[in-house]
Amino acid sequence: MQIKERLNKAVDYAIETHYEIHRRAVEIRKKLYSHRDVCIFGTGEFFEDCADQEHVLRFEYVGDNNPERWGKFFKGRKCLSPQEIAGMDDIAVLIMVGEWRPIYEQLTAMGIECYPMDWYVLNVYDPHYSDEWFKEKRDVIVDSVDLFEDDISKEIYVEAICNRIAPPLATKIFNEIKTPGEYFETGIFPIGEEFFVDAGAYKGDSIDKLLKVTGGSFGAIYSFELDSAIFRELEETADKYDREKIYLFNAGVSDEISEIEYGYVQGEQRHTEKITTIDTELSEKIVTFIKMDVETFEIKALEGARRIITEQKPKLSISAYHYLSDLWEVPRKIRELVPEYKLYLRHHAPTVWDTDCYACI
Numbered sequence: 001m002q003i004k005e006r007l008n009k010a011v012d013y014a015i016e017t018h019y020e021i022h023r024r025a026v027e028i029r030k031k032l033y034s035h036r037d038v039c040i041f042g043t044g045e046f047f048e049d050c051a052d053q054e055h056v057l058r059f060e061y062v063g064d065n066n067p068e069r070w071g072k073f074f075k076g077r078k079c080l081s082p083q084e085i086a087g088m089d090d091i092a093v094l095i096m097v098g099e100w101r102p103i104y105e106q107l108t109a110m111g112i113e114c115y116p117m118d119w120y121v122l123n124v125y126d127p128h129y130s131d132e133w134f135k136e137k138r139d140v141i142v143d144s145v146d147l148f149e150d151d152i153s154k155e156i157y158v159e160a161i162c163n164r165i166a167p168p169l170a171t172k173i174f175n176e177i178k179t180p181g182e183y184f185e186t187g188i189f190p191i192g193e194e195f196f197v198d199a200g201a202y203k204g205d206s207i208d209k210l211l212k213v214t215g216g217s218f219g220a221i222y223s224f225e226l227d228s229a230i231f232r233e234l235e236e237t238a239d240k241y242d243r244e245k246i247y248l249f250n251a252g253v254s255d256e257i258s259e260i261e262y263g264y265v266q267g268e269q270r271h272t273e274k275i276t277t278i279d280t281e282l283s284e285k286i287v288t289f290i291k292m293d294v295e296t297f298e299i300k301a302l303e304g305a306r307r308i309i310t311e312q313k314p315k316l317s318i319s320a321y322h323y324l325s326d327l328w329e330v331p332r333k334i335r336e337l338v339p340e341y342k343l344y345l346r347h348h349a350p351t352v353w354d355t356d357c358y359a360c361i
Helices: 003-016 020-032 045-050 082-086 101-109 117-121 131-147 151-165 205-213 228-238 298-303 306-312 326-337
Strands: 037-041 061-063 077-080 091-095 114-116 195-199 220-224 246-249 258-262 271-276 289-292 315-319 342-347 355-360
Touching: 003 131, 003 151, 020 091, 020 114, 020 117, 061 082, 077 082, 082 101, 091 101, 091 117, 101 114, 114 117, 131 151, 131 326, 151 326, 151 342, 195 205, 205 220, 205 228, 220 228, 228 246, 289 298, 298 306, 298 315, 298 326, 306 326, 315 326, 326 342, 326 355
Parallel strands: 037 061, 037 091, 061 077, 091 114, 195 220, 195 289, 220 246, 289 315
Antiparallel strands: 258 271, 315 355, 342 355
């Protein structure tokens, strides 16, 4: 089946099923937490990356097939064997393993209610799009595959679309299109002494990664982090390096200067944080590389960096997964800003997040 034919069939599936996959994800979240206890199955790298996100995950136990882990504690929770889980009342399992299919079959055969993480987080930011929305977007969904330079990008685009709207048409799950080296070691472009904009800097993990790749060499780093509490941890990371060349902004990035009500953890009292633009804050600065992971604000943030991007044409790594439409709208926005950019798509996580659009001249 040709690429565009698969994309058309994926759109057909979304329309014919009335985008049922979105309702399934919502229902899974309800079912999972209708139980007294939740167990995360899998204690490897995937678990380590996700289990600290207690603003979206509540769990009382962990589980694993490795007998050496049974009875030990991970993130403060006791690790159970599958047999122990099967013997418990009022428990459901969230499978946090990249290759989840054999685990799902195993636990289901044991009578354990379980859900892969793929199903739980799918389209977490998206509303329920209507049949009319998919009909309206069909041409742009299908034609956007032509934006990308290489076959890897086109495959990732098609598989991400299929996984998110038409799973029967996906030939690979997210874990099977995953590649290492997010941002700095993809092989798409070389990394040198960068003047690096880190939009959505979080605790400074991207600073650590960049300087590991470059052996500590950099021109300057401009890090933007919206959350005031997390910003303090970003400062601690930056203090490990040459602070004369690291500039920290306790602000989110968008297409305007304003304020936003913000409360990340469920139940947390919402508070006000600053929003700014990259063009405003870095108007006189050299920029050679922009990375963005700004929780659905990517399109607006690109617009807010229009002058720097069009004039300096830095390398780009822009998250393209928060909304389904980001898969095509982010590359289209980049191409609008600089038509000569070459565009690539890579996926870096065992589940739906960390699909990034890369651009370079």
